Amino acid sequence: MESLRVFAINDIIHRNDNTHQQNVSLSPSTQPSFTVLLENHRNKTLSIPSDDCQLSLRESDQFFCEYDVDWERRKKLYHLQHGRNRVSDARFLFFQNNWEPNFSCEFERRLGNIGDGGKWVCDVHHIQSKPTCLIYSFGSNGDFSFENAIKSVLPKCEIHTFDMGVYHCPPNVCTFHQAKLGDGLDGTTKSLEMIINQLNHTQREIDILKVDIEGAEFSLFFELFKK
Template sequence: MPYTSLRKVDLSFTSRTIIILILLITFSIFYFTINNEKSSSSMASLISSFTSSSSSVAVNGGRCRLSMKESDNWFCQSDSDWKRRKTLHHIQDKRNRISDSRPLFFQNNWEPTIQCEFERRLGNTGDGGKWVCDIHRFGRNNTKILVYSFGSNGDFSFERAIQEQFPKAEIHTFDLGVYQCPANVCTFHQVRLGNGKNDSSKSFQTIVNDLGHQRREIHLLKVDIEGSEYNLFEEMFRISTDKTTQVMPYVRQILFEIHLPADRSEVSSRRAHQLFELFRVNNYAIFHKEANLYDSQNVFEYGLLHLNRAFFIAPS
């Protein structure tokens, strides 16, 4: 065979070999890609199934049944962690009323007894904003979110922050002055807040009745009314214990600013003690505390979370 013929045969063989190799490589890439996608999909399904299964086991299997019951379906924790949380609450609760000393009242008394893993601040820094406990638990698409904001002084940063988190929330803002809520954020009500007695004020229950919210859950109750919080809360909880036909709505979180009474005496500070005792009797635990630096001896911010009555029964 001539040299030229051999060369053609060699080139032809080489070409075929290269084509076969390319086809093999292409097939291998295709095979592994498809197989990897199936594997990833299977893994994702497995993870999703495991997560859902774990969540289901946690709630339905009883792993967090105790915490769900004693927190009114707010916290989901193992029994051991929940019992530890409860024990720490009761330890601090016993230390929460130490002194009537006026200058050190908030240093000595009423510290938080529970902690919220995802606590966050909504609204302005400083005045205007409030710390909220694990707000994601309400669910972003919850169409029944109801918020009362008492005292705004024209600052609607808290309401704006709530509306951004929950576009479908129903938010009512109340103030003695005349202001206007931002469009599509809240509904403004001009009203003097108090106990509704011997003046032109409206009590909490009167407002609830006027708005038809007697049987609604109020998810967040923000109160910043410059000293009138005593009358408001005392009247609010009086209704809850009266044997009347009035219905007290369930309030999940109370975010409020408290002012020590203006007369500056140690005797007057006992009213603040009585207010916190009232919260405790009505099943609220403190999750946040901070000083208002405009008057840090006399004005503090608090966050309270409603829990089931069983949580407040000390372990035997």
């Protein structure tokens, strides 16, 4: 598997609201920089030179550009909640009481149905100006609201949907594959690496990987952590 990145960074962030439209672009400089949009009581924008956010760039695969002090604060909050998430509890209460979010992005967006079927996607605007992108969606059960929403905001993306059942993608939205995600060892499942090889995507990045397969996600975790 060549690479797996959930999101990419663009040089321009487009901001639209009910009062005005503003393009925020990189300031001219001999040093590369990333533009970060900060929304607060003053609605200001701040351009952070890449030299000032090397830590976050390095540790997020070039996705986030935050001042080192903010990135360290984000990591500290993550570790604080991560420790709480590991507290043992009654089995039927464990996930309800303990597995709360420990990381978030500034511009999350819900794509697809409210409730089952739709998903929260982090900073989807980063992908919009890419000439092409690749999306894998595991788990469908005939609900293509996520794929329809993705296609509406990312029309250049190539979307592949996978499910154990037999379904048909909406025209010009996605390509459907009947497949069961797993370790690929028993002949009834396919690993992510097997699927990437079969689709000849070994030299491409997966920009969004959506997996909702009723608990079978655990087999994928082992594969991802080995890479």
